[in-house]
Amino acid sequence: MREIHADLITKEVKRLVMEANFFLPEDVLESLKRSKKDEKWELASNTLGKIIENAKIAKDTEVPMCQDTGMVVAFVEIGQDIHVINGSIEDAVNEGVRQGYEEGYLRKSIVKDPLDRVNTKDNTPAVIHYNIVPGDKMSIIISPKGFGSENMSRIKMLKPTEGIDGVKDFVLETVSLAGPNPCPPIIVGVGIGGTFEKAALLAKKSLMRNVDQYSSDSFYENLEKQLLKEINDLGIGPQGFGGKTTALKVNIETFPTHIAGLPVAVNISCHATRHKQVIL
Amino acid sequence: MKKTLNTPINSEDLKDLKVGDDVYISGYIYTARDAAHARLVRLLEEGKELPFNIKGAIIYYVGPSPARGKDPIGSAGPTTSYRMDMYTPQLLKAGLKGMIGKGKRSQEVKDKIVENGAIYFAAIGGAAALIKKSIKSAEIIAYEDLGAEAIRKLYVVDFPVTVINDSKGDDLYMKGRKEYLEWAKRQCK
Numbered sequence: 001m002r003e004i005h006a007d008l009i010t011k012e013v014k015r016l017v018m019e020a021n022f023f024l025p026e027d028v029l030e031s032l033k034r035s036k037k038d039e040k041w042e043l044a045s046n047t048l049g050k051i052i053e054n055a056k057i058a059k060d061t062e063v064p065m066c067q068d069t070g071m072v073v074a075f076v077e078i079g080q081d082i083h084v085i086n087g088s089i090e091d092a093v094n095e096g097v098r099q100g101y102e103e104g105y106l107r108k109s110i111v112k113d114p115l116d117r118v119n120t121k122d123n124t125p126a127v128i129h130y131n132i133v134p135g136d137k138m139s140i141i142i143s144p145k146g147f148g149s150e151n152m153s154r155i156k157m158l159k160p161t162e163g164i165d166g167v168k169d170f171v172l173e174t175v176s177l178a179g180p181n182p183c184p185p186i187i188v189g190v191g192i193g194g195t196f197e198k199a200a201l202l203a204k205k206s207l208m209r210n211v212d213q214y215s216s217d218s219f220y221e222n223l224e225k226q227l228l229k230e231i232n233d234l235g236i237g238p239q240g241f242g243g244k245t246t247a248l249k250v251n252i253e254t255f256p257t258h259i260a261g262l263p264v265a266v267n268i269s270c271h272a273t274r275h276k277q278v279i280l
Numbered sequence: 281m282k283k284t285l286n287t288p289i290n291s292e293d294l295k296d297l298k299v300g301d302d303v304y305i306s307g308y309i310y311t312a313r314d315a316a317h318a319r320l321v322r323l324l325e326e327g328k329e330l331p332f333n334i335k336g337a338i339i340y341y342v343g344p345s346p347a348r349g350k351d352p353i354g355s356a357g358p359t360t361s362y363r364m365d366m367y368t369p370q371l372l373k374a375g376l377k378g379m380i381g382k383g384k385r386s387q388e389v390k391d392k393i394v395e396n397g398a399i400y401f402a403a404i405g406g407a408a409a410l411i412k413k414s415i416k417s418a419e420i421i422a423y424e425d426l427g428a429e430a431i432r433k434l435y436v437v438d439f440p441v442t443v444i445n446d447s448k449g450d451d452l453y454m455k456g457r458k459e460y461l462e463w464a465k466r467q468c469k
Contacts, residue, residue, distance in 0.1 A: 040467075041460050041463065041464075043300060043456065044460070047404065050404050050407055050410060050440075051404065051406065051407055053407075053410055054404070054406070054407040054408070054409050054410040057409040057410055057413070058355070058408075058409040061409065063345070063348070063354065063355050063409050063412065064345050064354070064355045064408065064409070065355070065406065065408060065409055066355065066357055066405075066406045066408045067342065067343060067344050067345045067354065067355040067356050067357050067408040067428075068343075068357075068359070068408075069345060105345060105346045105347070105348040105354055106345055106346075107343065107344070107345040107346065107354070107428050108427065108428070109343075109428070117315075119427055121427070146406075148359065148360045148382070148383075148405060148406075151360065179383070179384055179453060180382065180383050180384060180402070180405075180453050181360050181362070181382070181383035181384060183382065183405035183406045234457075235457045235458075235460045235461040235464065236457055237456065237457065237460060239382070239402065239404055239405060239442075240383070240384075240452075240453050240456070240457070241300070241402075241442065241452060241453075241456045242452075242455075242456030242457045242458075242459060242460035242461075243456075243460050244460075244464070270405070270406050271406055272406045
């Protein structure tokens with residue numbers, strides 16, 4: 001049994017929440033640069049230029065790229081041969097969030113009760129998803145999620161007969177309804193199958209993927225490419241000002257489902273798609 | 281040509297601004313999000329005085345991140361505007377002339393913008409580190425208990441925005457998309 005000290009988890013989470021907010025992932029940045037080159041519509045191209053400049057300023061001066069430093073979503077994969085000592089994983093992650101949001105001058109955006117709405121003042125708690133896997137390693141992905149784009153996300157229980165067209169229509173409708181609100185260019189996470197909550201979780205998990213990485217299933221890889229093209233034919237453009245670059249990428253994750261159902265979830269992420277990973 | 285605006289503003293200042301124009305704002309502007317809007321509108325309903333002079337004012341929908349060291353403010357990009365739609369008509373009636381946010385407004389708000397000779401701008405959502413540079417000072421003037429959502433008086437110089445809804449009733453989110461699609465169609469021929 002390998003032991004991992006809870007303090008190490010805290011220390012790493014603290015670092016990751018800050019880095020995720022200051023440094024836009026290279027793959028997203030490169031994708032923005034490619035899109036700018038490809039964007040012939042002037043207002044759209046200029047807007048992408050400002051978004052790229054913003055990422056540079058955030059990186060150089062170590063300030064958050066977006067004032068909405070998000071609710072922390074953590075994907076924790078725990079090897080079954082690991083034993084965490086000196087505290088619980090949950091407390092260790094939340095302590096890391098608490099310290100990182102304070103030290104990094106990040107905005108505290110979490111309210112304790114969804115109706116009473118009093119701020120917890122330390123951006124805790126994080127939303128933590130655990131997965132037990134073989135081995136003796138622990139992987140933590142930290143993804144601060146802004147709510148401009150989270151609010152534009154949707155889920156629908158389709159009829160199985162609606163099939164691929166039903167899925168495509170729902171994704172396109174969701175992006176279209178969102179329009180300028182989720183800060184395009186966006187990354188579109190799609191979860192298909194499972195149950196109600198599984199579809200939503202798949203959609204979220206898909207956003208953790210690198211933008212250059214397609215589905216490992218060639219059928220879904222094609223669907224990702226097709227959907228991206230159709231989304232970018234909507235003309236919404238960067239910030240909704242009009243243009244080609246409405247989305248940088250569509251990521252699809254699937255899971256087996258019930259004979260009577262076809263759940264589809266669309267989780268939208270803004271151009272400031274932030275995630276950082278550590279393996280302990 | 282660089283278009284500029286100095287606050288406070290009046291309808292006359294806005295009549296030459298049209299959707300898609302890049303405008304640089306200088307002077308004092310005020311921050312408010314949903315929670316502060318609810319309180320402002322309650323004050324108006326009770327016939328009480330607002331914490332700032334709303335006549336000719338511009339409100340920026342923002343909840344900045346905390347300021348570090350000698351910085352006047354942290355990162356400060358716009359939040360999504362539709363959450364303020366239910367309060368906006370009353371503020372426009374009270375004399376508000378400009379709003380800065382991001383995203384679509386309701387038809388009612390768009391109508392009231394025209395009726396009151398006002399304007400709605402977008403700042404680039406998520407470009408919070410870039411926008412921060414044009415904010416020279418920040419002071420909390422009301423509702424400190426709301427934290428990031430308190431009302432702040434900001435002094436800005438060349439604060440960059442784009443006109444979304446002008447006083448003639450145009451909407452960049454519809455017009456920009458339509459014009460781009462027509463252009464893209466012509467390129468295909």
